[in-house]
Amino acid sequence: MFHWLQTFMTVYEEKNFTHAAEKRYISQPTVSLHIQKLEEITGSELFIRKGRNHAMPTESADLLYIRAKQLDSLWETSLSDLQQLQGNTRITYTIGASQTIGVYMLPLILPQLQKQFPNYDFVISIANSTIIFKRVETHEYQVGLVESPMIAPTITRTIFAHDSLVLAGDMTSDLWLLREDGSGIRTYTDQFFQQENIIPAQKMEIASNEAILNMLAQGIGKTLLSDLSVRDLSYYNPPTPIVRPLFQIHHHAFPQDPLQIALHQLLLTTFS
Missing domain, CATH: 3.40.190.10 (Periplasmic binding protein-like II)
Incomplete structure (x- = not known):
């Protein structure tokens, strides 16, 4: 079923069955079969077909995509945890930051954060607040730093400056x-x-x-x-x-980890 979900996420992102097949290196009939199986299991139509290959996500697809991305992130985290058990202690950690924070604030605390977490490889993604909210919601980013007052039911916000x-x-x-x-x-x-x-x-x-x-x-x-x-x-x-206000955000289904706590403390100490 995990392969079906990966195919579904690709179709959702590409909005096209042919492009999804090319990206997944599988045939288009296989893509259609994976989507059909998921629709049978969920009892929901996931895509409205337009023409031979185009696919418009339904409301059910919107919900399933968020859940599937969360599962995918959890799987990647589990793989990372297993690698640590085998002696590979490098951890990739993604922080999303909106432009003002990412350009003018985050660089001032990243050296201290790297010292506190020397076995972490940080990925800093600069985007607007709406994109960061969506990617924290799907747990593509473990933590986000945003300037927008927007809210989301799955997001916990904390003001840091x-x-x-x-x-x-x-x-x-x-x-x-x-x-x-x-x-x-x-x-x-x-x-x-x-x-x-x-x-x-x-x-x-x-x-x-x-x-x-x-x-x-x-x-x-x-x-x-x-x-x-x-x-x-x-x-x-x-x-x-x-x-x-400037906010640090994370998905409430995933408890704050030590790095998020340290990041928030550094932000408070440096900018409050």
């Missing part, structure tokens, strides 16, 4: 430089626009803080951003101060 948002750039410009939907800063920017009754005459969406900062350095546009990232740019406080 606060930052302030400021206005930077050419305040006479009509062009607003915006982060993409799903990012923490975009959530607060949209709230700021509503509060101040601002309808941008021009806007440009850029999925990178660094790219936005480079635009501002050239004198192009204006934006709302964290005071942690303004560098030597001129900035102004918004009419109403915007102070946002």
